[in-house]
Amino acid sequence: xxxxxxxxxxxxxxxxxxxxxxxxxxxxxxxxxxxxxxxxxxxxxxxxxxxxxxxxxxxxxxxxxxxxxxxxxxxxxxxxxxxxxxxxxxxxxxxxxxxxxxxxxxxxxxxxxxxxxxxxxxxxxxxxxxxxxxxxxxxxxxxxxxxxxxxxxxxxxxxxxxxxxxxxxxxxxxxxxxxxxxxxxxxxxxxxxxxxxxxxxxxxxxxxxxxxxxxxxxxxxxxxxxxxxxxxxxxxxxxxxxxxxxxxxxxxxxxxxxxxxxxxxx
Numbered sequence: 001x002x003x004x005x006x007x008x009x010x011x012x013x014x015x016x017x018x019x020x021x022x023x024x025x026x027x028x029x030x031x032x033x034x035x036x037x038x039x040x041x042x043x044x045x046x047x048x049x050x051x052x053x054x055x056x057x058x059x060x061x062x063x064x065x066x067x068x069x070x071x072x073x074x075x076x077x078x079x080x081x082x083x084x085x086x087x088x089x090x091x092x093x094x095x096x097x098x099x100x101x102x103x104x105x106x107x108x109x110x111x112x113x114x115x116x117x118x119x120x121x122x123x124x125x126x127x128x129x130x131x132x133x134x135x136x137x138x139x140x141x142x143x144x145x146x147x148x149x150x151x152x153x154x155x156x157x158x159x160x161x162x163x164x165x166x167x168x169x170x171x172x173x174x175x176x177x178x179x180x181x182x183x184x185x186x187x188x189x190x191x192x193x194x195x196x197x198x199x200x201x202x203x204x205x206x207x208x209x210x211x212x213x214x215x216x217x218x219x220x221x222x223x224x225x226x227x228x229x230x231x232x233x234x235x236x237x238x239x240x241x242x243x244x245x246x247x248x249x250x251x252x253x254x255x256x257x258x259x260x261x262x263x264x265x266x
Contacts (some may be wrong), residue, residue, distance in 0.1 A: 007087075010109050011237065014125070015201065020165075023024070027066070046082065047097075048078050049078050049079070049082065050076065051073055052071055052075045052078060053075070054072050056068070056071055056127050068082050081247055101143040101146060101229050101230050102144075102145070103141045103142060103230070104138055104141065104143070104144060105139055105141060106139065106141065106142045106143075106144050106147065107137055107138065107139055108138045108139070108140050108142065108172060108181065109134040109135050109136065109137060109138040109150065109172045109181050109248065110137070110258055111144065111147060111148060111168060112132065112134055112151055112169055112172050112181055113134060113151055114157065115148060115151045115155055115257070116132050116170055118152075119152070119155050119156060119159060122156070122159050123159050125162050125167070126159060126162065126165075127164050127165045127166045127168070128162055128164070128165065128166060128168055129142075129166075129168070130155075130157060130159075130167075130168045130169075130170065131167065131168070131169050131170065132169075132170040132171075132172070133169070133171045133172070134170075134171070134172035135172065135174070135261070138172055138173075138174050138179055139252075140179045140250050140251070140252050141251075141252070141253065142232075142250050143226075143229075143230055146226040146229065146230060147226075147230070147248075147250070149179060149222070149223070149226060149247055150223040150226055150227055150234070151183075151248065153219040153220065153223045154181075154183040154223065154246045155168070155170070155183055156219075157219065157220070157245070157246075158183050158184075158185040158187065158193065158246075160165045160187065161187040161188050161244075162185045162186065162187035162188075162243075163186075163187060163188075164185045166185065166187065166243075167185075167186060168183065168185045168186075169182075169184045169185075170182070170183050170185065171184075171186075174252075175253055177253065178249050178250060178251050178252060179249070179250050179251075179252060179253060180247055180248065180249050180250075181247070182245055182247045182248075183245070183246050184243065184244070184245040184246075185243045185244055185245075186242070186243035187244065188237075188240075188241065188243075189238050189239050189240045189241050189242050189243050189244055190236070190238040190240060191240045192239075192240075195236065198220050198236065199220050199221055199224040199234070200213060200221060201218065201221045220234075223248075227248060227249075227250070231250075231251050232248065232249050232250040232251060232252060233248075233249050234246065234247070234248055234249075235247045235249070
């Protein structure tokens with residue numbers, strides 16, 4: 001009886017290991033397929049962007065107003081397609097732990113100001129007031145490309161999910177051992193029951209603006225993973241109908257890619 005139970009236990013553990021190994025193989029294959037498909041999709045989409053730009057610049061003659069309007073809409077749709085493809089590529093890398101960071105001395109305050117300036121047109125289109133409060137210099141060690149992606153996502157979401165004419169506040173501040181960028185809006189907000197879901201892959205919450213604004217459901221998942229990859233974190237506070245506040249926290253001293261770096265003091 002004891003020997004039978006022992007053999008049964010060994011077989012059960014063996015089956016569990018095989019099952020986990022099989023699931024890992026499936027996930028790895030899915031990640032590789034996603035990365036390959038995204039890579040192959042990017043090439044033709046980039047070509048379309050180049051041809052549309054040539055048309056806009058008048059390489060093939062002057063355009064009528066209605067033609068210019070159509071090409072502008074096509075370019076906007078193409079840019080959105082490229083954004084989703086890029087997100088898929090980064091997600092595939094994140095799942096495979098291949099999003100290696102390239103830490104450098106970064107003026108987080110200046111980077112945040114540039115992101116706000118870059119998205120000024122989108123905010124103006126909805127008559128939103130975006131204010132920023134930041135020191136002239138706030139240095140940390142971070143990956144500039146990934147940090148920009150996180151900030152662009154947070155500000156873009158604040159613009160998308162704010163009602164026309166409402167304010168958005170961006171604050172850059174320094175703590176004892178970390179730097180923080182907070183993006184606060186007075187938009188549609190998030191229900192408490194939905195807060196645990198927002199950093200999950202392919203999550204899109206139903207709200208009054210979600211259908212009109214669209215989205216892949218990958219932005220916050222990717223932002224969260226990129227923050228963690230830099231030794232930082234992403235946090236949210238929100239109430240349904242009262243807006244949201246997202247906080248990106250980056251350490252002033254980061255261990256990344258087994259390299260320990262510290263910012264130069266000014």
